Amino acid sequence: MSGYVSIALILVIALLAVGGLYLVAQYTAVASDPIEQLPFLSGWEPQEHALSRYHARWYPLTLLFLAFDVEMLFMYPWAVIVARDGMGAVVEMFVFLGVLMVGVIWAWREGALQWV
Amino acid sequence: MSSLLNPAWALLAAVVLGVLALVGAGVHGMVIARSEGRSARSGALSPVFELARLLRQRRRRTVAADVLLWRVGCGGLVVVALLKTAVIPFGSWILADIPVGIVWFNAMDVLLWAVLWLLGWGANSAYGLIGGYRFLSQAVSYELPLMFALVTPAVAAHSLQVSEVVAAQNGLWFVVWMPVAFLIFCASVIAFSSWSPFGTAAGSDIAGGILSEISGVDRLLVLAGRYALLTTGAAFAVAMFLGGGAGPLLPDWLWTLLKTLLLLFVFVALRHRLPAIRPDRLAEVAWIIVLPLALLQTLFVAIVVVVGR
Amino acid sequence: MGLRDSIAQGALRRVHVLLVETPGWAEVRMAVEGELRLRGWKAATSPADADILVVCGAPGHELASVCARVWSQMPGPRSRVTVDVTRDVSTALDSAADELGDDDAQRRDARARPTSMPQGLDEHSSVDHAGMDHPGMPGMDHSGMDHSDMPGMDHSGMATHDHTTMSGPSGIPLASGAPDRDGLEMDVLHVPLGPVLPHWHAGLVVDCVLHGDVIGQAEAKVLPAAGVPVGLPPDGSAGGEQRRVVVRNCDQAARVLALAGWPSAATRAQRIRDAALVGAALADLGAQLESLVRTVGRSRLLRWTLRGIPAAIGAVGSGEPVTVRERMLDLLREAAQSAGGASERHAASDVASQQELLRALPALIEGTDVATARLIIAAASLDTASLAISGAMRHE
Structure with a gap:
């Protein structure tokens, strides 16, 4: 348990460090308050807010990633017990990974890895 | 290996990280000064001057920005880097030798997805937005190979505890028989720090991207956070693959320090020497070549572990 | 004030310079770049990153208004300088750095600027990019660059524009959708590339309609200069x-x-x-x-x-x-x-x-x-x- 207390400690230190730096900058900066400005647009004014429904063309890739990423949930516990459980655990895990990899190759052939 | 539960040690860890990051930035300054035809020495102090400059500069806010999320992005890099140090052994000391240290490190670098994206999103700026999404599209490519690279030492050590991984390298460093995992891990460290050649999120083609709207101490935190992330990445690679504090003659903490600095210098120097790798070029290679290689590396290690039982 | 002074001194060792090149003054821009390298300074990527704005040459009407806007986007401490000929580069940068190092003047400048945009985008210039709003560019002092300080710019009096009917927060409309090249509807952004952008042709503006980071439509033009540069010296040296x-x-x-x-x-x-x-x-x-x-x-x-x-x-x-x-x-x-x-x-x-x-x-x-x-x-x-x-x- 003491490990997690240490982590909490270092989190507190991190927040204090960031906060402290802001305090220092309040004093050292030429003005303590931030200045509000238009976003930089090569020297022009924005015609609309940039916050918008951004067109992420690599969207199919995120789905592929999600499928594989959920699998990592099993990978970590597996790593701990694989030595104890022996070849059976290796075969099971890599057959599973192999199936996922087939999915990746299929998605690749469908063009999910190219978006420009 | 002894866990340390004392605010003083946690503070010391933060200070050591800060100093190492500054040294890394100094080396980067020297590399740049050399290539621009000045003496390397003249560049060594440039991060200190940069620090002064950014402390003096006024902070900036953009019209209708998502200020809260944006500031979370600004401060987040440093916080994440410090949270990572908790599980990194320094010689035979470690702040938090938790049983899932590797998972903790991994969880923290996934947090960076949010942090760097918020940095781009929060500013309500078109260039920032492009930068933030560039980082995400890069992240979906590097993250899985990174995870397998992290799992591989755990398989060999039968544990997710960082101290056990270091202990398991007694006699043979993991880099010797899992070089692929080591290289993938190093590349991923550079990528999640948004450092060149994987630094297109902050590319000059989009006026600095995620950096384009921040100034003053906000910018300082982001730039320092990137160096801190590179440093913790290097230090973790030392623990995972380079035998931690193992080495002749010198005390183990010094070996940790030396190996970490060496790796950090390599990361820093690479920035200058390689052309940028755009996320859209990276995706295919990462998924079709690097990911299977990572899987084969893990398979190889798993078989060795099972057979050598 | 010891800390502030030493910080200002340190900051002057690593000045970031935002360069705006007027078409025709490439030689001056190159000289500035060379000088930056010599001094260990750095070219800025955006106004937020910049301490000094260096305008190379005599910008025309539109480019001048762009410079004014970029100037108003610099957080400060800031100084600006116009360089016309190569031999002036070094002294111009020196004087700009002096101005930058003057802590009191910089603090005055910071106080004189409005901390928030009066109404976000000011409608006057959003209708017309041609920059009618800064006629007196060259002679202007620092605080005079900000819109709210401009005499005769009464924002409240302009609210009757048809523009306001589609306004979003801060007077800036929200992005609206348009079908992309695959027929999928997503929001599009109108993003001009240039004239102030790192590694960019002088004066070039490419107005882009962006779907995500992909360019849907583009239009290119070049902003003119106010005059003709002296240019490269005619074959004086060998070759x-x-x-x-x-x-x-x-x-x-x-x-x-x-x-x-x-x-x-x-x-x-x-x-x-x-x-x-x-x-x-x-x-x-x-x-x-x-x-x-x-x-x-x-x-x-x-x-x-x-x-x-x-x-x-x-x-x-x-x-x-x-x-x-x-x-x-x-x-x-x-x-x-x-x-x-x-x-x-x-x-x-x-x-x-x-x-x-x-x-x-x-x-x-x-x-x-x-x-x-x-x-x-x-x-x-x-x-x-x-x-x-x-x-x-x-x-x-």
């Missing part, structure tokens, strides 16, 4: 023509290399360029160029990241379609040959062919992402100076 080719090609290749994210190679090209400018022996430069060509040509990583990106030159009808990488290498090779004494007289780029290239540019970048578009534009041998001058003459 004037060859020298000019070395300078021009290295400058362009450096731009492509910088956008390809390869700073060390870009710096090498820039240093060769600057050596040529100050009259270094051409034979030495030739050897350096050969070595640079070898380094760049050997890089497999570069070959891979630039693979399949077409150079604009092919589109304008002169022979085989080439890639950006080949084009950049050709530029360097040509420079090396020129430095070696080959003096093939280049067809002076006439205005008509430049206009054709400018017209062809949008078609080349539509459908590509911003990073690729930037590379294509950088590799296009667009001589914005001749276009701007011809444009300025037309206006008169």
Whole structure:
């Protein structure tokens, strides 16, 4: 348990460090308050807010990633017990990974890895 | 290996990280000064001057920005880097030798997805937005190979505890028989720090991207956070693959320090020497070549572990 | 005040400079870049990153208003300076740095500026980008650059514009959707590229409609200068023509290399360029160029990241379609040959062919992402100076 207390400690230190730096900058900066400005647009004014429904063309890739990423949930516990459980655990895990990899190759052939 | 539960040690860890990051930035300054035809020495102090400059500069806010999320992005890099140090052994000391240290490190670098994206999103700026999404599209490519690279030492050590991984390298460093995992891990460290050649999120083609709207101490935190992330990445690679504090003659903490600095210098120097790798070029290679290689590396290690039982 | 003073002193050792080049004043911009390298200063990527705004040359009406806006976007401490001729560069930067180091003046400037935008976007200038709002540019003092300080700009009196009916927060409309190249509807952003952008042709503006980071439609134009520059001195030194080719090609290749994210190679090209400018022996430069060509040509990583990106030159009808990488290498090779004494007289780029290239540019970048578009534009041998001058003459 003491490990997690240490982590909490270092989190507190991190927040204090960031906060402290802001305090220092309040004093050292030429003005303590931030200045509000238009976003930089090569020297022009924005015609609309940039916050918008951004067109992420690599969207199919995120789905592929999600499928594989959920699998990592099993990978970590597996790593701990694989030595104890022996070849059976290796075969099971890599057959599973192999199936996922087939999915990746299929998605690749469908063009999910190219978006420009 | 002894866990340390004392605010003083946690503070010391933060200070050591800060100093190492500054040294890394100094080396980067020297590399740049050399290539621009000045003496390397003249560049060594440039991060200190940069620090002064950014402390003096006024902070900036953009019209209708998502200020809260944006500031979370600004401060987040440093916080994440410090949270990572908790599980990194320094010689035979470690702040938090938790049983899932590797998972903790991994969880923290996934947090960076949010942090760097918020940095781009929060500013309500078109260039920032492009930068933030560039980082995400890069992240979906590097993250899985990174995870397998992290799992591989755990398989060999039968544990997710960082101290056990270091202990398991007694006699043979993991880099010797899992070089692929080591290289993938190093590349991923550079990528999640948004450092060149994987630094297109902050590319000059989009006026600095995620950096384009921040100034003053906000910018300082982001730039320092990137160096801190590179440093913790290097230090973790030392623990995972380079035998931690193992080495002749010198005390183990010094070996940790030396190996970490060496790796950090390599990361820093690479920035200058390689052309940028755009996320859209990276995706295919990462998924079709690097990911299977990572899987084969893990398979190889798993078989060795099972057979050598 | 000891801490503040030493911080100001430290800050002056690493000044970030935002460069705005007026078409025709490339030589001044190069001189500034060389001076930055010498001093260990840095070129800024955006106003937020900048301490000093350096305007090279005499910008025309529109470009001047762009400069004013960029100036108002710099957080401060800040100073600005206009440089007209190469020999003034060093003193101009010195005086700007002095101004930057004056802590009291900078604090006064900071206090004098409004901390929030009066109404977000001011509608006056959003309707017309032509910059009617800063007629007195050159003589203006710092605080006078901000909109709210402008006399006679009554924001509340302008609320009757039809513009306001579609306004979102802070007077800026929200993005609206449009079908992309696959027919999927998503929000589009109108993002102009240029004239203030790192590694960009002077005065060039490419107005883009962006779907995510992919360019849907584009339109290109060049902002004119207010006058005609003095230009490169007519063949004073030996090998004037060859020298000019070395300078021009290295400058362009450096731009492509910088956008390809390869700073060390870009710096090498820039240093060769600057050596040529100050009259270094051409034979030495030739050897350096050969070595640079070898380094760049050997890089497999570069070959891979630039693979399949077409150079604009092919589109304008002169022979085989080439890639950006080949084009950049050709530029360097040509420079090396020129430095070696080959003096093939280049067809002076006439205005008509430049206009054709400018017209062809949008078609080349539509459908590509911003990073690729930037590379294509950088590799296009667009001589914005001749276009701007011809444009300025037309206006008169």
